[in-house]
Amino acid sequence: xSGACQGKPNNPPTHGQPFWLxxxxxxxxxxxxxxxxxxxxxxxxxxxxxxxxxxxDVFEQGRKLGAVQLGFSGGEPIVxxxxxxxxxxxxELGYYTNLITSGVGLTEEKIKSFKKSGLDHIQVSFQxxxxxxxxxxxxxxxxxxxxxAMAKEVKANGYPMVxxxxxxxxxxxxxxxxxxxxxxxxxxxxELATCQYYGWAVDNLHQLLPxxxxxxxxxxxxxxYREKLAAxxxxxxxxxxxxDYYEERPKACMNGxxxxxxxxxxxxxxxxxxxxxxxxxxxxxxxxHSLESIWNQSQGFNHFRGYxxxxxxxxxxxxxxxxxxxxxxxAFMLTGDANNTDPVCSKSEHHDKxxxxxxxxxxxxxxxxxxxxxxxxxxxxxxxxxTSNESSN
Ligand code: SF4
Ligand code: SF4
Numbered sequence: 001x002s003g004a005c006q007g008k009p010n011n012p013p014t015h016g017q018p019f020w021l022x023x024x025x026x027x028x029x030x031x032x033x034x035x036x037x038x039x040x041x042x043x044x045x046x047x048x049x050x051x052x053x054x055x056x057d058v059f060e061q062g063r064k065l066g067a068v069q070l071g072f073s074g075g076e077p078i079v080x081x082x083x084x085x086x087x088x089x090x091x092e093l094g095y096y097t098n099l100i101t102s103g104v105g106l107t108e109e110k111i112k113s114f115k116k117s118g119l120d121h122i123q124v125s126f127q128x129x130x131x132x133x134x135x136x137x138x139x140x141x142x143x144x145x146x147x148x149a150m151a152k153e154v155k156a157n158g159y160p161m162v163x164x165x166x167x168x169x170x171x172x173x174x175x176x177x178x179x180x181x182x183x184x185x186x187x188x189x190x191e192l193a194t195c196q197y198y199g200w201a202v203d204n205l206h207q208l209l210p211x212x213x214x215x216x217x218x219x220x221x222x223x224x225y226r227e228k229l230a231a232x233x234x235x236x237x238x239x240x241x242x243x244d245y246y247e248e249r250p251k252a253c254m255n256g257x258x259x260x261x262x263x264x265x266x267x268x269x270x271x272x273x274x275x276x277x278x279x280x281x282x283x284x285x286x287x288x289h290s291l292e293s294i295w296n297q298s299q300g301f302n303h304f305r306g307y308x309x310x311x312x313x314x315x316x317x318x319x320x321x322x323x324x325x326x327x328x329x330x331a332f333m334l335t336g337d338a339n340n341t342d343p344v345c346s347k348s349e350h351h352d353k354x355x356x357x358x359x360x361x362x363x364x365x366x367x368x369x370x371x372x373x374x375x376x377x378x379x380x381x382x383x384x385x386x387t388s389n390e391s392s393n
Contacts, residue, residue, distance in 0.1 A: 015305055017066030018262040018295060021095070022073055022274060023055060025086065026266050029076040029372075030104050032139030033127065035166055035201035035208055036372040038075065039277050043377035048267035052082040054287065056089045058264055061291035063093045067262065070095035073274075075266070078105035084117050091118025098123065100164075103150040104143055111153050122154045123162040123191075129177040133170055139371050151185045163187040167218065168195045168208040169361070175218040179225045183236060192222060193241040198275040198329055200372040206365040209357060212246055245354055249319070250326025250342035257304035257328065262295060270294045272301055275329040279338050304328055304338075311339050313347045 026049055027042040039045075050058070059070060070090040077083055078101055090097045098121040099114065111122075126147055127137035134144040154161045163182050165171070171178065175192065182190045194215070195201050195208050210218075222240045229236055244251055254261045258272045268286040271277055283300040284293075295301055303309070307320060314325040325331075326342020334343045335350045343350035370376060 015256075015258055015296075016260065018062065019067060019260040020069045020071065020262065021059070021062040021067040022071045022261065022263040023058070023086070024073050024075065024263060024265050024274065025049070025055065025077050025080045025083070026075040028079045029074055029102065030079075030140065031076070031102050031143060032371040032373045033137055033166075033200070034204040034369040034371055035168065035195045035199075037196070037199040037201070037274055038372065040200060040203075041377055041381040042075075042372075043374045044381045045265070045267045046374075049080075050264075050266065050268050050286070052085055054268065055086055058268075058286050058291060059086075059090050059093055059095070061286075062262065063095065065262075065291055065295055068094075068096060069098065071098045071100055073100040076102055076105060078110065084110075084113050087114055087119045088117035091120075096120050101125070102138075102143065103147040104140070106146075106150045106153075108153050111150070111157050111159075115157055115159070119159070121162070122159045123164055124151050124154060125164040125166070126178075126181075127166070128171040129165075129174055129181045133174075137170065137369075139373070148185070151187075155186050160188045161186070162189040162191060164191040164193065166195050167192055167210070169210040169214060170208075172210045172214050172218045175221050176225070179222065179238065182238075183229070183234065187236060189237045189239060191239050191241065192218070193239070194243040196243060197245065198278075198333075200370065202333055203370045205357060206360055206363075207367070207369050209243065209245060209361040211361045212358065215242060215246060244327075244330075244342075244344045245357055247344055248346040250323050250330070250344040252323045253327040253330075253342075256324050258295070258301040259305075262291075270298075270300070272304075273329070276300075278329055279332055281338075309339055311341070313345075314341050317347065 027038050027045055072083065072086065077099060087097055097119050099119055100123045103124045124147060126134065128134040131144040135141045151161065151163065163185065165178050197205055201208060219240055222238055226238055254273045261273060263271045263274045264286055265271060265277065269277065269283050270286055271283055276283065281300050281303055284298045310320065310325055314320050326344055328338045330344065331340045331342050332338035334353050341348040343353050345351065
């Protein structure tokens with residue numbers, strides 16, 4: 001591993017230390033969610049996973065840089081046979097450790113042994129509150145019962161538990177049933193996170209995006225449940241996230257590029273956010289550079305730090321310190337130029353793309369889901385399936 005990273009700029013913009021280290025330990029996953037945020041060509045990287053020792057080395061370097069939270073994600077992290085060892089190493093280094101899992105492949109024994117290794121927290125994702133929609137979205141008929149059983153085990157073993165429901169037009173009308181299921185499973189936190197349109201979700205936008213009416217209704221019902229549950233003394237926290245397709249200003253993506261998040265992909269590529277691999281930027285790899293030089297000196301991490309890269313209208317906008325011009329991936333996907341204003345912003349000249357997606361959501365999609373699976377991923381990599389919403393600089 002070399003100490004210095006190629007392309008060191010003379011005056012890198014100022015930034016703090018990474019707070020969150022997200023270890024995407026594998027892209028392998030038995031499920032096929034059409035909103036998966038993994039890159040569409042993920043199958044090209046399946047034989048290039050970092051070894052156990054390489055991961056532990058990354059964790060050590062991350063702690064030295066100041067990271068305190070370590071998330072194990074994927075793909076499905078459970079498929080890594082060394083996950084227990086990785087969790088133990090992370091805990092020993094003093095991280096707060098979090099496992100983000102679909103629950104598939106999890107067992108009572110694994111839940112217990114992860115606990116022994118010091119795992120602090122588990123997040124289990126569901127596709128829906130009922131088996132048929134869960135099977136439709138995940139591409140697996142067995143997943144729902146497995147998730148239910150594992151969520152119960154997670155609680156039985158004393159972990160704080162987050163249940164994550166990605167909501168979309170197929171499940172959002174049953175938000176009451178979703179919340180009731182979460183109450184029944186004794187979740188501590190519930191993320192009702194409306195699908196964000198990156199990765200595979202971009203090509204399934206019409207199949208997934210709810211209408212404004214669906215969203216408004218779901219938010220109202222969630223608020224009613226919040227009041228009811230609080231009145232009953234139930235400590236469950238319901239977190240409702242709207243898709244930015246229904247906002248007029250973009251989110252402050254990742255709290256600013258290269259400010260607090262650091263993602264390492266299965267093959268060791270370091271990214272300022274888990275979607276950034278799609279950008280026409282060369283990102284450094286932990287097998288070639290130290291994490292310190294990647295974070296502080298690499299072109300990839302310095303690319304969108306500060307404000308000097310901004311074009312109009314962001315460059316002279318008095319809101320730029322609030323939202324940093326929005327999401328660079330979304331700007332790239334929808335305009336072909338990652339330096340542009342995120343089209344979610346109503347000041348963007350490309351905002352009409354967001355408005356037409358809202359209009360399209362009022363109609364029924366005529367095409368089936370494009371599932372996230374190995375076969376489709378290989379077709380992307382070989383340019384057999386066109387990347388419908390992406391264009392390059
Ligand atoms: S979103 Fe679905 S397909 Fe993608 S990694 Fe998670 S469980 Fe697997
Ligand atoms: S113009 Fe740019 S900085 Fe201003 S609100 Fe829109 S996205 Fe934010």
